[in-house]
Amino acid sequence: MIETLHTIMEGAVERLSYQVTTILPGLLAGLVILLGAYLIARGVYWLLQRIFKGIALNRFLVQSGISTMLDRSGRFNATRLVAATSYWIILLVGCLTALSAFDTNLTSRIIERVVFLFPALVTAALIVLGGAWLGQYLSRSTLVWAVNEGIPSPRRLSAVVRLIILFVAVVVAADQLSFARNVFFAAFIILVGGAVLAGSLALGLGSRGVVQRYFERKASDSEMPMERSLQDHL
Amino acid sequence: MAEISLPDETRHAVELIHQADIVVGIPSYNSVRTIGHVVQAAHAGLAKYFRQFISVVINSDGGSKDGTREAVLGTRVEDTHMLLISTPLFPVHRLSFPYHGIPGKGSAFRSIFEVAKMLGAKACIVVDSDLRSITPEWIDLLVRPILLADYDLVAPYYHRHKYDGTITNSIVYPLTRSLYGLAVRQPIGGDFGISARLVSRYLERKDWETDVARYGVDIWMTTIALAESFRVCQSFLGAKLHDAKDPGSDLTSMLTQVVGSVFTLMQEYETAWKEQSGSHRADLFGFRYDVGLDPIEVNTDRMLAAFRNGCKDLGEIWALALHPDNHKALLALSCRANEDSKRFHIEDELWVRVIYDFASAYKNRPLERGHLLRSLTPLYLARVASFVVEAHSLLPPEFEEKIEQLCLCFEKLKPYLISRWNGEAISGPAPALSSPAANVGEISKR
Numbered sequence: 227m228i229e230t231l232h233t234i235m236e237g238a239v240e241r242l243s244y245q246v247t248t249i250l251p252g253l254l255a256g257l258v259i260l261l262g263a264y265l266i267a268r269g270v271y272w273l274l275q276r277i278f279k280g281i282a283l284n285r286f287l288v289q290s291g292i293s294t295m296l297d298r299s300g301r302f303n304a305t306r307l308v309a310a311t312s313y314w315i316i317l318l319v320g321c322l323t324a325l326s327a328f329d330t331n332l333t334s335r336i337i338e339r340v341v342f343l344f345p346a347l348v349t350a351a352l353i354v355l356g357g358a359w360l361g362q363y364l365s366r367s368t369l370v371w372a373v374n375e376g377i378p379s380p381r382r383l384s385a386v387v388r389l390i391i392l393f394v395a396v397v398v399a400a401d402q403l404s405f406a407r408n409v410f411f412a413a414f415i416i417l418v419g420g421a422v423l424a425g426s427l428a429l430g431l432g433s434r435g436v437v438q439r440y441f442e443r444k445a446s447d448s449e450m451p452m453e454r455s456l457q458d459h460l
Numbered sequence: 461m462a463e464i465s466l467p468d469e470t471r472h473a474v475e476l477i478h479q480a481d482i483v484v485g486i487p488s489y490n491s492v493r494t495i496g497h498v499v500q501a502a503h504a505g506l507a508k509y510f511r512q513f514i515s516v517v518i519n520s521d522g523g524s525k526d527g528t529r530e531a532v533l534g535t536r537v538e539d540t541h542m543l544l545i546s547t548p549l550f551p552v553h554r555l556s557f558p559y560h561g562i563p564g565k566g567s568a569f570r571s572i573f574e575v576a577k578m579l580g581a582k583a584c585i586v587v588d589s590d591l592r593s594i595t596p597e598w599i600d601l602l603v604r605p606i607l608l609a610d611y612d613l614v615a616p617y618y619h620r621h622k623y624d625g626t627i628t629n630s631i632v633y634p635l636t637r638s639l640y641g642l643a644v645r646q647p648i649g650g651d652f653g654i655s656a657r658l659v660s661r662y663l664e665r666k667d668w669e670t671d672v673a674r675y676g677v678d679i680w681m682t683t684i685a686l687a688e689s690f691r692v693c694q695s696f697l698g699a700k701l702h703d704a705k706d707p708g709s710d711l712t713s714m715l716t717q718v719v720g721s722v723f724t725l726m727q728e729y730e731t732a733w734k735e736q737s738g739s740h741r742a743d744l745f746g747f748r749y750d751v752g753l754d755p756i757e758v759n760t761d762r763m764l765a766a767f768r769n770g771c772k773d774l775g776e777i778w779a780l781a782l783h784p785d786n787h788k789a790l791l792a793l794s795c796r797a798n799e800d801s802k803r804f805h806i807e808d809e810l811w812v813r814v815i816y817d818f819a820s821a822y823k824n825r826p827l828e829r830g831h832l833l834r835s836l837t838p839l840y841l842a843r844v845a846s847f848v849v850e851a852h853s854l855l856p857p858e859f860e861e862k863i864e865q866l867c868l869c870f871e872k873l874k875p876y877l878i879s880r881w882n883g884e885a886i887s888g889p890a891p892a893l894s895s896p897a898a899n900v901g902e903i904s905k906r
Contacts, residue, residue, distance in 0.1 A: 288824075291827060294780065363828065366777060366827070366828070366831045367830075367831065369773060369774065369777070370774065370777065370835050371834070372773075373766075373769055373770055373835075373838065374766075374834060374837050374838070376769065380769075380773045381773050
């Protein structure tokens with residue numbers, strides 16, 4: 227009995243010492259790498275904030291509307307973008323290096339997965355960013371057009387345009403990542419189909435009078451001397 | 461410069477004519493009702509005042525479907541002989557052809573200038589095809605300063621109804637004057653006389669396929685002449701009465717094209733206008749007389765409704781373009797527009813700042829330029845409504861005085877434009893807007 231207990235204890239200690247001797251150095255090395263990566267990332271962030279001006283990139287961000295898209299106040303700038311991107315890339319590389327220090331099957335698989343997924347992830351992020359930009363552009367176009375044409379609820383209309391574009395971008399991005407493909411696709415079909423049906427019904431039944439009055443008003447407006455005078459007399 | 465393609469038969473006809481001294485260009489689109497009268501006036505003017513010159517009347521058409529070109533070629537000019545004391549030495553040639561490229565007035569002008577250059581014309585004039593008030597004297601008044609006084613651009617000077625020419629009165633004239641320092645009262649009048657030198661300069665340019673191809677062409681021509689120090693004068697042409705334009709054409713597009721052209725050229729000629737301060741009047745030819753004008757009906761309620769809607773819904777866009785104080789002032793005005801439309805008033809200073817903010821935003825691009833320009837429409841309508849309310853009981857000279865005050869305000873606030881243009885943050889709030897009365901007093905002291 228005592229001998230059996232002794233054997234079990236010995237085995238447990240052996241396994242523990244084996245695990246300590248194999249995992250602990252890796253863990254310690256990983257922690258050191260992670261700490262180093264964090265410190266480097268902070269340092270690079272601090273340095274870039276001070277030395278990188280990125281005037282041309284900044285102009286691009288402002289003029290393309292990306293700056294206001296990411297931060298309504300318009301304070302988002304090239305320096306912040308480059309510093310934050312560098313910070314996260316260094317941190318990600320640090321994490322992967324720290325994981326590789328363990329040198330186990332599991333960590334190798336995780337690293338492999340991340341490395342393979344990275345391009346798809348970047349592509350998906352770019353798709354969402356592009357969708358957000360296009361959504362902003364088209365929603366503003368819709369807003370200005372609707373206001374100038376006197377269409378009712380222009381802001382709601384522009385928000386709908388923005389959401390639809392963003393949703394399409396998310397569907398495409400999810401497809402790129404092979405993430406819940408069917409769910410997104412089904413949701414997309416249901417949404418678009420539903421929107422078309424609702425629109426048709428609304429136009430056909432509920433809003434018939436409104437649409438009729440709107441077009442009548444437009445037709446009579448073009449006959450009005452006020453409009454003619456503004457258009458004819460630059 | 462990308463060569464424009466004239467139709468083969470036009471090129472052939474131009475080669476047959478070989479040379480001309482004066483070219484009268486008439487751009488047209490579905491103007492069958494009026495173009496005959498314009499052609500007759502041009503013929504009579506050329507035969508009466510320039511009998512010793514070889515002249516060509518050119519119609520550059522945008523694909524009219526109402527027989528405009530046939531009307532040009534079929535117009536009888538025999539009746540005009542009774543206006544003449546002496547017989548012309550040369551016949552007046554006449555050409556009508558469709559232009560190619562972007563449909564618009566600018567593309568039509570480009571074809572006319574191309575033909576004028578091919579013919580080696582000393583003077584080229586352009587007149588609208590929808591004019592009802594054109595007389596043979598217009599030809600004389602637009603050509604003579606070029607041939608005899610060596611001017612390069614003769615801009616028109618008309619008597620217009622006080623509610624007519626609202627884009628000119630509220631934006632283009634005061635802005636152009638304050639920028640380039642010469643008061644050309646009708647910078648987008650549409651009827652111009654141009655020297656051979658200036659025609660060549662226009663044709664050298666590479667921006668024909670922008671808004672210049674459409675309604676932007678008039679201000680483009682005037683601005684180039686002013687900014688590049690060509691000699692510019694004005695001729696008094698009497699009243700401008702013309703047919704209604706295509707009802708399908710919309711106000712926002714016109715405003716966008718004209719204002720977009722002004723702002724684009726501001727970037728190109730930045731050094732020229734930044735150095736300029738104050739202004740003086742361009743020389744004015746012709747005998748001034750008073751004329752009766754077509755009444756113009758204006759519905760300010762609809763304009764103010766458009767303004768209120770703009771304030772309610774376009775805040776996101778205006779906030780990117782306008783100085784916060786100006787934005788706030790506009791929102792406050794929107795509330796007042798709700799209360800009493802009959803006393804609605806936008807102060808000159810606020811309006812000038814708004815235009816300068818838009819010009820600076822156009823350059824610095826915090827948002828897409830098309831959105832920016834189109835979002836100006838409700839503000840422009842509000843300004844027109846304010847103008848109409850204020851000018852309701854004003855006589856023409858008083859109205860002109862009002863425009864003069866606006867111009868002086870544009871000139872006074874030019875430092876504000878320069879600081880906004882350079883992207884400098886305006887430290888603290890923008891100077892408080894003074895009351896209209898104080899405004900007038902301040903300007904008078906100048």
